[in-house]
Amino acid sequence: MDKVVNGVREAFQSGRSRSLQYRKQQLRALYKLITERQADIADALKQDINRSMFDSTLFEFIGLENDIKLAESHLDDWAAPQPVRKNLGNAFDDVYIKPEPFGVVLIIGAWNYPWALTLQPLVGAIAAGNAAVVKPSELSEHSARLMNELLPQYLDKEMYRVVTGGAPETQELLKERFDHIFYTGNSTVGKLVMEAATRHLTPVILELGGKSPCYIDKNCDIAVACRRITWGKFMNSGQSCIAPDYILCEPSIQDRIIEEIRNTLREFYREDAKNSPDYCRIINTHHFDRVMALMEGCTIAFGGENDRSQCYIAPTVLRDVLPHYRIMQEEIFGPVLPIITVNDLSEAINFINKKEKPLALYVFSSDKKVIKRMLTETSSGGVAVNDVMIHYTVNSLPFGGVGNSGMGRYHGRHTFDQLSHHRACVIKSFALEGFNDARYPPLTAARLGRAKLALQNRLCSCSAMCVWAVISTMVAIGLLVALLVVLL
Structure with a gap:
């Protein structure tokens, strides 16, 4: 691994990735x-997880293509120095933020969406000018093998390396020094990644998961509501980090919810999803x-059929689930949907707040007061009202967790910003040295007053000319007054 990482670092230090054209x-x-290898990628996904070409296009390709086109078209703007507001003391200086690449980024991908969740971070790493070591998940073995084959054929193979296994x-990779680490997966491994990163004080982005609640x-x-929840929960056989993990509702509507989900499943997958x-x-x-073990002791409303030889579990809904059940102690990440009944909105909010902060929160209501309370009194990485998962598709929104569900954010410009070092820059000239007298000894009350004034008065980035015009006018007036005194 040392040879791989050093080779990538040497390629980065050549400086070629600093060019926006590159x-x-x-x-x-x-x-x-x-675009050229979609058929091959879809075939790998079919072998890994039995995903259809339609779902591969919807959940892998479209988002990736949009992120790449967005980054390419806006890169000049994203990478440009960003002027900032000034104070009076640096009114004549160039003051700006310059986005710069960190260096070598380690990207550890996930198996549930092995292309999107691995290559979307890579899009941001490339746009920000970084080199990268890409580690696809070994669980999606066909996708990992294909990614290892394809990336060197299309990308700079010295700058962007794939490591399989x-x-x-x-673990060997994490012993190496990287300039940033981007990990997508579960919180248990996320803690190990963060622990490894501390040895080199490496910043991390952790895109984790958790039990995302859905209040109806x-x-x-x-x-x-049930139609949208059914789509979000059972697509990809429930293996989505922002899938609704469980439903909270009042007892009076539990049977109606079960029946609506059952009807929707018949529409989506006919009588036999298998x-x-x-x-x-x-x-x-x-x-x-x-x-399967998570469902032990639960009451199955419908579903539960399974075939271990095909890794098949039918879409399953559990009713009257209690908070202490095993299925409520960890993220399900499968096609099983528990329903927990609560007496009212306040009880639902308390239930959510007693658990770790989720990656996503879903609220279905026609009552604006209910929606406002949910948004105000809970915390989550993201939230969608009257829908599920759809916030992930808006690449102008930051995607990421909070607390146990992760740290950092990405998608669109957010990936570029997270994988860039925002360097603070001040460029002064040697002129107007008199303005600096307030900071030099001997220190007096008058000088301290001038320094305080210079540091407290904030100017926008374009105000230097205004200040210069005012000072020039004052100097001109002073000279005119002096001239009049001499003449009179």
Whole structure:
């Protein structure tokens, strides 16, 4: 690993990634990879998780293509020095923030969306001028193998390296010094990544997960709410970090919710989801066993059918789940949806706030007061009202967690900003040295007063000319007065 990382660092230190033209060329090459090899990528996803071409396009390709096009078209603006407000003391200086690359970024991808969740961070790393070591998840083995094959064919293979393998290879990588680490996965491994990063004081972005709650208010269109929740929960067989993890509702509407979800599932996957081309599989038998074990002791409203040989678990809804049940102690990450009943909105809010802060929060209500209370009295990485997961698709919004669900954010410009060092720059001239007298000894009360004035008066970045005009006018007036005194 040392040889790999040192090779990438040497490529970065050559300076070629500082050129915006180089970055754009690499972004175009990545776009070409995604568009030219979609059939191969979709085939790998089919083998990994039984995902259809339609879902691969919807959940992997579209977001990636949009992020690449956005980065290329706006890169000049994103990378430009950003003027800032000044104070009176530096009114004549150039004061700005200059986005600069960190250096070598380690990107550790996830298996549930192995292309989008690995390459979207890479888009930002390239745009920001970084080099990168990419570690795809070994669980999506066909995608990892294909990524290792394709990236060197399209990208600068010295600047962007792929490392395959499992936990041992990841652990070896984490022993190396990187300038930034971007990890997508679960909080248990996230803590290990953060611990490893502390050895080199490396900044991290952790995109984790958690139990994202979904509150359904009795004052809403329950049929539409359940239709949207069913889509978000059972797509990718529930293996999405922002899938609704559980439903909170009043007891009076629990049966209606169950029936609406059952009807929607029939519409989406017919009578037998196992034979639907649109229904995915659990990634492997380990996770199959984990999800099945979570349901022990629960009351199944419908579903529960399974086939370990195919890693298949039918869309399942659990009713009357209690907070102490095992399924409520960890993120489900599978096609099982528990329903917990609460007496009112306040109880729902208290339930949410007693748990770790989730990556996403979903609220379904037609009552603006209910929505306002949920937004005001809870905390989450993101929130969607009367829909699920859709906030992920808006690349002008930051995507990321809070607390146990992660740190840092990405998508669109946010990825560029997170993977750039924002360097503070002040450039002065040797002129007007008299303005600096207030900071030099001998220190007097008068000088302290002038220094305080200079530091407290804030000017916008374009105000130097205004200040210069005022001072020039004052000097001109002073000279005119002196001349009049002499003449008189």
